[in-house]
Amino acid sequence: MTTLLDYCSLIRSKNAGPFTLTFDFMCHDQTAYDALVATGFLNKELFATLYGTTPDQILLVHHPLALAVKVSLPRPAAQGGPHDTDCYAGQQYAPLMDMEIAQT
Template sequence: MTTLLDYCSLVRSKNAGPFTLTFDFMCHDQAAYDALVATGFLNPTLFATLYDADPGQILVVNHPLALAVKVSLPRPTVQGDLRDTDCYAGQQYAPLMDMDVTPA
């Protein structure tokens, strides 16, 4: 099984303001970046399914010079809301870590 850690040296999630959740996937090297992007794994449908979001509101941006991919989407709840279980959004990447990343 291939996971994100086979491609990335850093995977993180965080707030991008009180209404937006963002994920950073920073690859080991050019070959890992090219391979990860080629899988098509990091796509709006995946994040819509995992985070109950509208795929049309999910932005996936490839940053080839930084060997990184950034994904942003609306937070499920506003930061600091009584139903907010992760105020800093630092744990939101966890469901992605054990998933099998297979080529498209």
């Protein structure tokens, strides 16, 4: 089974302000970056499904010089609000960790 950890040396989620989540996927090397991007795994539809939004509200940016992919989207609940279960958004990446990635 191939997962994000096979491609990335750092995977994190965090706040990008009180209303936005951001995810960073930093790859081991150029080969891992190229392979991860080629899978198409990190896409707007995946994040829309997992985080209850629509693809048009998601910003997905490839940073080839940094060997990284960044994804930003609206937080499900405002930071510190009564329905916020992860004030710093540091655990929001967890649902992605065990997902199998089809290799191309």
